[in-house]
Amino acid sequence: MIVWSGSATAASPFINLRRSFNAESLSSSPKKNFVFVVNPMGANGKTGQDWKKLQPYLRLKLGNDYDLSEFFTTGPCQASEITRKAIRDGADAVIAVGGDGTLNEVLNGFFEEGKPVSAYGPETGCSTALGLVPMGTGSDFIRTFGWGSDPCEAVDRIARGKRSKIDVGVVTGCSGGPRYFVNVSAIHLSAKSTFYSSKYKRLGSLCYVFGAFQAFIGHKNLTFRIKVDDDDWEILEKTTTICIGNAKYYGGGIKITPNASPMSGDLQVVIFQNFEWYDFVAKLPKLYVGSHLSEKGVSVKSVQSIEIETMDQSDEIYVECDGDCIGFLPRKFSLLPRSVEMFL
Structure with a gap:
């Protein structure tokens, strides 16, 4: 099942995510659950346009094997909140769609109060992976790996499923807690x-x-x-x-x-x-x-x-x-x- 949920609202930022993606549904779903966090205003709105164009290819490569959910951000730091919610509910992957800023916000959602966010319930045994579909202004992070900026290549990489652990930097000494x-x-x-x-x-x-x-x-x-x-x-x-x-x-x-x-x-x-x-x-x-x-x-x-x-x-x-x-x-x-x- 592919669920294309709508934008968040100020009153209830997770309402669409809960409807399409929650711990109860995960326990009965044989498919892996991937959550795509999209910054539609990235690159002056080009990210939102390119994301729509990518959806047919995304369905072709992942639609039969995964439950896919999308979530549009509407303001700063919301990507981190969405990511924490998805990890707690047992998401197999949270994938940033945007530039380096969106990737950073999603990365910060893997942590809270200086500690990694855990999956919902010890019985899940879930290890959530970080993914990236580059659609931003700079997209500098992908250059280190020699990746191209073609989002279809990123979908192919995610479909292959190769996961490796990476290092993360953390900045402390700031109000509001650590920044990763x-x-x-x-x-x-x-x-x-x-x-x-x-x-x-x-x-x-x-x-x-x-x-x-x-x-x-x-x-x-x-x-x-x-x-x-x-x-x-x-x-x-x-x-x-x-x-x-x-x-x-x-x-x-x-x-x-x-x-x-x-x-x-x-x-x-x-x-x-x-x-x-x-x-x-x-x-x-x-x-x-x-x-x-x-x-x-x-x-x-x-x-x-x-x-x-x-x-x-x-x-x-x-x-x-x-x-x-x-x-x-x-x-x-x-x-x-x-x-x-x-x-x-």
Whole structure:
């Protein structure tokens, strides 16, 4: 049975999900249950249009073997709530349909109050997998695996059913609890660029260019201190930006942490010091192919955790997580090895 349920309502955000997908129906259903969480407004509404076009192929590849449910998000953080509900009810997979932001929200739904969300009832033995149908503006996460942006290829990958455990990063020290990331988190210039890029999403991939230009206006390199793997504090002077990678790409195809992999068991930290706007322009070709690590002012660390603080408390230093600004320093970034199963 394929159930195409409607959009959530503010009064009852799970009403359609309950109707088509609940623990009682799972116990009697011989088929596996996949929940697709769709951001219809992604890529300026193109995600919703492309999703409709994909449905015949989705039915062809999965319709006979799975019970499929869709759920449209209507606001921030709703994808996480839908995901938690689906996991508790025993979903075999929750699949993000959208860009890196939608993937991040679904990923965060696999956790609550710092712990993994459990399936409904100990007798289910359910291990919910994370999936992705890329239909967003940037879709940087898929580049690490060399996947194409064709959503039909993503459906084929899900249909093959190969699941592997991947590492997940977690950011703590923020109000509202931990924030999880699967791709790249960053601070200072890169995070400020992300903040401004979000204001130009209507321009598609050009949003990253406009965001970067605006971030450079008034930017100044600052002194931070960092603590790697609970070691002693270290001072970083004239710091331009710090990127913490669980995967390789961000910003619409920049290979910022080229040694990172969500199956490596560590986070890759790339630190830029004493860079100006013209340095980034000059080195842009190297940034896109990931050959910038040997450049002057660039250093790399492989870590399990890193704490970052600003030395000047009067400065509000932006922090971003998978393309979404989540606040300011101080923060701690840690790795949760092999913590989520994903279709690969």
